[in-house]
Amino acid sequence: MSSIRARLFVILLAATGAVWLSAVWWIQHSTRSEVERVLDARLAEAAQMVSSLISDRRIDVASAGPLELDLPEPAAASAYARQLSCQIWSLDGALLGASASAPSGRLAAEQTGFSDSLVDGEAWRVYTMINEDLGLRVMVGDRLTVRERLVTDVVRGLLLPALAILPVLAALIWISVGRGLAPLGRMARALGARAADDLGPVAAGPLPREIRPMGAALDGLFARVAAARGREKSFTAFAAHELKTPLAGIKTQAQIAAMAPDEATRLQALARVEAGVARTDRMVRQLLELAAVDGAPEGGGEVVDMTRLVSDLAQDLQRLAAERQVQLGLEMAPGLCCRIPDPVLPAVALRNIVENAVLASPPGGKVVIGGGARDARITLSVLDRGPGIPEAERTRVTERFFRGAGAPAGGSGLGLAIAQVAVERLGGRLCFEPRTGGGEAVRIVLPCAGHAHENGAVSERQDAPQRS
Incomplete structure (x- = not known):
């Protein structure tokens, strides 16, 4: 059953039907018990009344032959006319009197009190009492079939209105379920009517408490989609803008090389083409890294040997460092x-930080990469002796495509932005500090879930011998 409304309707109707059937059983049981108690009390009162009338000599049982008793009866039109039957027996077993509705057989045996008996093929409920003074046994009884009919009529009188109400109850349940699910319908209509580029909050009116988590989840999803689309738009715009300049320069230098009047001019143009291609290649790589970092999933995890990771990274960057005449040093735990x-x-993150440090370092300088762990946190540090970051630009260095006044030539303004996004994805923080004596110290602090080797991270004190 795919309809929530139909499912709720069936569940509520089944629950209501179960309660209704339980009520029917309880009404029938309690009605039967109450009717039997009342009719038994009436049998005892009728027997006592007959015994009192005989004692007062208002009924003469001494005359010859059985006496016909005239007991009070309901109206002739009643379905329960002549319900009670009475017999008066002597203690020696002679029938002294009987009502007109009494059967020909004996109503009960000689025991006193209430008893059930079968007389002329019919079941009877009988109350017997003995008048010791007159030596009489008074029996008053009624047919059990009459009692059953009475209980059935009472229960039917109670259940027929309930049966008539069932269709009305089902209609009310259907309407109530529909009204209860109306907020879902409003939300569906609001979502169906919105444009494809509308990623604002769901405006479907006040939502019930049970649907608020769904509305909040949708709003959160729309916000994330809007942020992703914003990043894509800015990424496309910035990428097109930043790639336009180096590509135009490469084209110009290629044209100069083609029209060069001498070998020196042609070689100089080709060298510039090569430098432009290298810059464009680095920018494209960083753009791809930025896209990958932006879309990296959160959560999960695996054990990583950070010492080996940094060592492999330093080997990959040795060529760049050699071209810049910069020395790479490792101080990893x-x-x-x-x-x-x-x-x-x-x-x-670390590759882009180290590349920036190498490009910012003067020839003959040294970039130190260090790391250590303490208190379930890993700190990776990159220390250089470059010009450092001016205080006015320190809060903007992680903006995309931002290049400060002292930024090294050939930079794209994406390296630190990529590092910032990557560190945020890891749940850590990226810190920038000026070094005493010049240069910059960049630290990545990451939360580490187990397996961390306790050791201090590289510090200014550890790097002190390198300052001279």
């Missing part, structure tokens, strides 16, 4: 392992 959500993210 041994066996530094940690469980992190994605091992690619710290590698991407």
Whole structure:
């Protein structure tokens, strides 16, 4: 059953039917017990009344032959006319009197009190009492079939109105379920009517408490989709803008090389083409890294050997460092392992930070990469002796495509932005601090779930011998 309304209707109708059937059983049981108690009391009162009348000599049982008793009866039109029957027996077993409705057989045996008996093929309920003074046995009884009919009539009188109400009750349940699910319908109509580019909150009126989590989840989803679309738009716009300049430069230098009047001019143009291609290649790689970092999933995790990761990264960047005449140094704690959500993210962040440090360092300078763990946190540090980050630009260095006044030539303004996004995905923080004596210290602080080797991260004090 795919309809929530139909499912709720069936469940509520079944529950109501179960309660109704239970009520029917309870009414029948309680009505039967109450009717039997009342009729039994009436039998005892009738027997006592007959015995009192005989004692007062208002009924003469001493005359010859059985005496016909005239007991009070309901109106002739009643379905329960002549319900009670009475017999008066002597203690020696002679019938002294009987009512007109009494059967020909004996109503009960010689025991006193209430009893059930079968007389002339019919079941009877009989009350017997003995008048010791007159030596008489008074029996008053009624047919059990009459009692059953009476109970059935009472229960029928109660159930027929209930049966007539059932269709009305079913209609009310159907309407009530529909009204209860109306907020879902309003939400569906609101979502169906909105444009494809409308990623604002769901405006479907006040939502019930049970549907609020769904509305909040949809609003959160729309917000994330809007943020992703915003990043894509800005990424496309910035990428087109930033790639336009180096590509135009490459084209111009290629034209100069083609029309060069001498070998020196042609070689100089080709060198510039090569530099432009290298810059464009780095920018494209960083753009792809930025897209990958933006779309990296959160959660999960695997154990990563951070010492080995940094060592492999330093080897990959040795060529760039050699071209810039910069020395790369490692001061990593041994066996530094940690469980992190994605091992690619710290590698991407650290690569861009180290590249920036190498490009910012003067020839003959040194970039130190260090790391350690303490209190379930890993700290990776990159220390350089470049010009550092001016205080006025320190809050903007992680903006995309931002290049400060002292930024190295060939930079795209994406390196630190990529590092910031990657570190945020890992749940850590990226810190920038000026170094004493010049340069910049960039630190990545990551939360580490187990497997961290306790050791201090590289610090200014550790790097002190390198300042001279």
